[in-house]
Amino acid sequence: MAESMAPASSFQQRLSYTTLSDLALALLDGTVFEIVQGLLEIQHLTEKSLYNQRLRLQNEHRVLRQTLRQKHLEAQQSCRPHNLPVLQAAQQRELEAMEHRIREEQQAMDRKIVLELDRKVADQQSTLEKAGVAGFYVTTNPQELTLQMNLLELIRKLQQRGCQVGKAAL
Numbered sequence: 001m002a003e004s005m006a007p008a009s010s011f012q013q014r015l016s017y018t019t020l021s022d023l024a025l026a027l028l029d030g031t032v033f034e035i036v037q038g039l040l041e042i043q044h045l046t047e048k049s050l051y052n053q054r055l056r057l058q059n060e061h062r063v064l065r066q067t068l069r070q071k072h073l074e075a076q077q078s079c080r081p082h083n084l085p086v087l088q089a090a091q092q093r094e095l096e097a098m099e100h101r102i103r104e105e106q107q108a109m110d111r112k113i114v115l116e117l118d119r120k121v122a123d124q125q126s127t128l129e130k131a132g133v134a135g136f137y138v139t140t141n142p143q144e145l146t147l148q149m150n151l152l153e154l155i156r157k158l159q160q161r162g163c164q165v166g167k168a169a170l
Contacts, residue, residue, distance in 0.1 A: 027158060032133055036159065043120060
């Protein structure tokens with residue numbers, strides 16, 4: 001229990017009274033809640049798209065492996081016994097080359113995904129900064145990113161509470 005309190009207290013210590021006041025003012029008219037909700041929806045769509053791209057690449061690689069295995073099996077079945085060791089050595093080299101290419105393609109895809117997500121974070125930071133939300137500006141500093149994520153979580157919780165209060169009033 002004490003462990004969960006530590007991040008919250010350090011988070012609270014990093015927020016000045018001015019930052020909290022500015023954040024409260026920005027939240028008054030509800031526009032920021034709408035912006036955050038829109039950014040969240042865009043983020044989810046981006047993540048889903050990137051996930052599907054990665055899945056497609058993995059499926060392509062699975063098909064490539066299956067095709068190569070089948071090709072190798074057929075070649076071995078039609079090969080004369082005295083030529084089999086030479087064929088198997090060549091097939092092993094071909095398999096290793098393909099696996100190397102697959103690893104490179106997967107790493108390139110992963111780099112692309114990370115870059116796209118980093119761009120999305122910068123876009124979100126910029127949007128929230130332009131909307132006048134205290135604590136938001138474009139940064140890659142891990143501590144500042146953590147602070148911004150905590151601010152977003154606070155905004156989301158306030159939004160959910162506001163929705164619950166609104167429903168209770170009806």
